[in-house]
Amino acid sequence: MNPAAFRESVTAWLAGHADELEPFRARPFTVLAEHVERLRPFHRRLYDAGFTRAGWPADSGGSGGSALLRGVLYDEILAAGYDLPRGFEFAEIIVPTLFDFAPHLARRHLPAILRGDLLMCQGFSEPGSGSDLGSLTTRAVPDRDGFRVTGQKTWIGNGAVADWCLLLARTGDRASRHRGLTMLWIDMTSPGLSTRPIAMADGTDELAELYLDDVAVPAEHVVGGVGQGWAVAMHLLQFERSTWAWQRQAHLLATLSTAAREGARPAALGTAFLDALALRALSLEALLTTAAGHPLGPASSVTKLVLSTAERSALDARLSAGDPILTDPAGHHAAEWFHARSTSVFGGAAEIQRDLVADRVLGLPRGSA
Ligand SMILES: Cc1cc2nc3c(=O)[nH]c(=O)nc-3n(C[C@H](O)[C@H](O)[C@H](O)COP(=O)(O)OP(=O)(O)OC[C@H]3O[C@@H](n4cnc5c(N)ncnc54)[C@H](O)[C@@H]3O)c2cc1C
Structure with a gap:
């Protein structure tokens, strides 16, 4: 069709x-x-x-x-x-990467994902490793039937409700940095795995900590090969930074239509519509690229930066309509406001995206002022 x-x-x-x-x-x-x-x-x-x-x-x-x-x-x-x-968000972020690096797992789980029966999460960040994932310490030690995983993850969206987790772990020594990482597909009901929701500033418990204590992971749940975890993670982040943003632009445009009806100031509204439409154009480009079977590439960092800008200006436009965002901390508006602020952090912080754009999109010389 x-x-x-x-x-x-x-x-x-x-x-x-x-x-x-x-x-x-x-x-x-x-x-x-x-x-x-x-x-x-x-x-x-x-x-x-x-x-x-x-x-x-x-x-x-x-x-x-x-x-x-x-x-x-x-x-x-x-x-x-x-x-x-909720299932649609991580379907867009995780499933394309599963198809590219572990098609046997994608084929096995896709029917349940499409029914909405299987929720996923993405376990990369740790208390001491966010932007610098090469320093992560969660260890996956080879075992007779695969790996035993021990460590802690934090800031994991869907962490407390997910059925499966795509988790980045260290299989090499610490000095191996990015080269010593392996991506694993982990059953969240595994013995030794527990979660603790994080009480967020926006009033939700959307993120969670994951604790892994000698969790068994079969060898066939390696995604992309032992030592290939960094490449798999970077591949996935391109989707999180660009095609997933399509869902957000649709949400923002709906939000702005409401703000317009509620009397948002024209200048704030105009800026916000322009930002949301720029996001729509960039994320559509990413969808078209994916649909054509081409790699997304470093331009996804540009889309991620525009996403952060569009999220902020949409909420600022609503504030201009006298929306009780700040005076209603338990309400939807407060949650949206905090979410808008967090978009310059998750999926790779804005400073890191600017570095990537300078280096890999614009080809600027490193270290120049
Ligand atoms: C709402 C939300 C949802 C999230 N969901 C998930 C999830 O589902 N799964 C997951 O694994 N993680 C998730 N995260 C974690 C997120 O990926 C990290 O917070 C992010 O990568 C930044 O890492 P950090 O918090 O350790 O900050 P740090 O890496 O310590 O960075 C702190 C500040 O320093 C800056 N900085 C760091 N290094 C450099 C550098 N080299 N050059 C210039 N500036 C630098 C950063 O830009 C940032 O402003 C989520 C975070 C949030 C807020």
């Missing part, structure tokens, strides 16, 4: 089922597990209607077609004022 026809069928379905879909309208959450469970039936309805399979490989549980179809689905769900079920 072409994207235009798919868009028509999604919009018609959403409009035709508006009454039944009322419980899934966008609204604030504080407890992630409740939010996930509230939206799970929505994900299932979308699956039963045939929409979530579009744009994923037909030989793995999808119904085929271009990745653009997935973009159309997110666009329409968010534009119609619904929350996007």
Whole structure:
């Protein structure tokens, strides 16, 4: 099906089922597990209607077609004022990388992911390693049947609700830095693995800490080969920095339409619309690149920087409408405001993205003032 026809069928379905879909309208959450469970039936309805399979490989549980179809689905769900079920976020960030580096795992899990039955998380950051992932210390020690993993991860989105985790661990010695890392696919119900939600400034418990104590991981759950973890992580981050941003631009444009109705100041609104449309253009370019089967490349860092700018200016526009963002710390607006601020940190901090753009996109000489 072409994207235009798919868009028509999604919009018609959403409009035709508006009454039944009322419980899934966008609204604030504080407890992630409740939010996930509230939206799970929505994900299932979308699956039963045939929409979530579009744009994923037909030989793995999808119904085929271009990745653009997935973009159309997110666009329409968010534009119609619904929350996007949680599974879609990490599906866009993690699944393309699974297909590229561990297709046997992607094929095994895709059907459950598309039904909304399987949630994932991405376990890279540690208390002492964020921007500098080459220093991470979570160890994966070879064992008869694979690896035993011990260590701690932090700031893990979905960490307390996920079923599976794509986790970066050290298999080489510390001096091996980036070369000594391996990506593992870990069952979150494994003995020795526990999680603790982090109470966030925005009032949610969206992120979590992960504790791993001698967790067994079979050899077939290595993603991309032993010692290839850095390459796999950098590959994944390109999706987080660009194609995933498509979901955010749809959310921001819906937010700005509301702000316009609520009387946001024209100058703030204009700036915010321009930023959101720039994000739409860049993330569409990334979707088209993926759909054509081409690598995303370092330009994804530009998209990530524009994402941070667009998130901030959208919320600033809402503030200009007298939105009680700051005076309503328990509400949706406060959560959105804090989220906007955090976008210059997750997926690679803004300073690091600027370095990457200078070095790998613009080719500027290193160390120049
Ligand atoms: C909302 C949110 C969600 C997140 N979700 C996840 C997740 O799902 N999975 C996961 O693994 N992690 C996640 N993270 C963690 C995130 O990836 C890290 O916070 C991020 O990489 C920065 O690492 P850090 O916090 O250790 O800060 P640091 O690396 O200590 O950086 C602190 C500051 O120093 C700057 N800095 C560091 N190094 C340099 C340098 N070489 N040059 C210039 N400036 C530098 C940074 O830009 C930053 O401003 C999340 C974080 C947030 C806020």
